[in-house]
Amino acid sequence: MTGVSTLGQALAQIERFKSVQERFSDLSTQLATGKRTQKFTGLGADILTSKRSRADIKSLDAYVNNVMHADRRIKTTLNTVEEFKKQAENFAAALAGFTQQGTHQKGDIVYYDDPLTPGTIEHIQIGQTSEEMDVDFKTLQDMARKLYTFMVNLVNQQDGDRYILAGAETTTQPLVDSGTLDTAISSLLTDWKNTTLTTTQLISGLRSKDASVDPNAITDSLIGYSAPLSSGTVKDVFVRADDNTELNYTALANEPAFRDVIVALAYFKNENLTPMVDEIDPATMAVTAQGAPGTNIEEMKENFYEVFNNMAALVNNAIDDIDSVRYELEGVRARIAEIMQNHKEEQNLLVSAVDDVENVDINEVAVEINTLRVQLDASFRVTARLQELSLVNFI
Known part of the structure; x- marks a missing residue:
């Protein structure tokens, strides 16, 4: 009986050692990783909480990534718009500051007296001896020429390899300057100077974009806009911000805010715009270069400046439209910032929930390890002493 009892005690003691050692091993792993367990099954009843929280965090990560990409693109678009x-404001200021006095044209004035009225001297100003424009007008045209190229590049701005003003057609360049706009405006100016078009019709053609309404319209395709933009088939750009929210942050290169400025710049830089009044050979009284329509200098100036002022108004209206585009984008960006903050707060709560069920208190683990170490050491000592006992100790 004594042998059996001693063997049972020894086996029980071995199991207790194994249990303590396993616990010691688990605690050592917890101390090294900060985690309660290395497997989900080790979480016990908390396994469902952990899995659900991690799935929600992953879903939020996808939305946060979407929102961050959209915010970057909106920021790039806003920089472009601004x-x-x-x-556009610089050019509008140049137009407003341009003096509408005289013809801004070099050369002497040519006068005409009707030979059928020999007793009357009409002294009608019908043109000038040179078509060359003065420095002020040349400076304005040079500014329009340079700004046109700059503005076309702006509406073709990219975020990486994606065009930001192309709608959903992000891989298609919104505007290609193939020269068709200059050709169309030059043709309109020629017809205007030949009096085939009235001043009102010229202005209407420059402002209109629908050929079915105005046969002289400067359509989007003439300007050089892409087929999706010109046809109006381009899709909007959205960002999926959460399970129930999609935000539209579309800005298109052919919106009036951009289109009208580009058309106005193309008009002022066009080589067929000048001279303002007819260039006339005083020896023969022949017109050698046509100016604006009119039978005398005053009528030519009046027609020229009517179109001039209308194009200046077009630019100013476009600037107001640019503000509308900017405000819409700013509104979307503010909404994105709000959603992003909500996502971050929700993520923090979910991470906290995961930490609560998966992580351990390192200090508590360290204390328990020390306690087990002391207990294990004491158990080893007692066991060793028991194994040394024999009848000799009692004799």
């Missing part, structure tokens, strides 16, 4: 507005 630069476009700044340059």
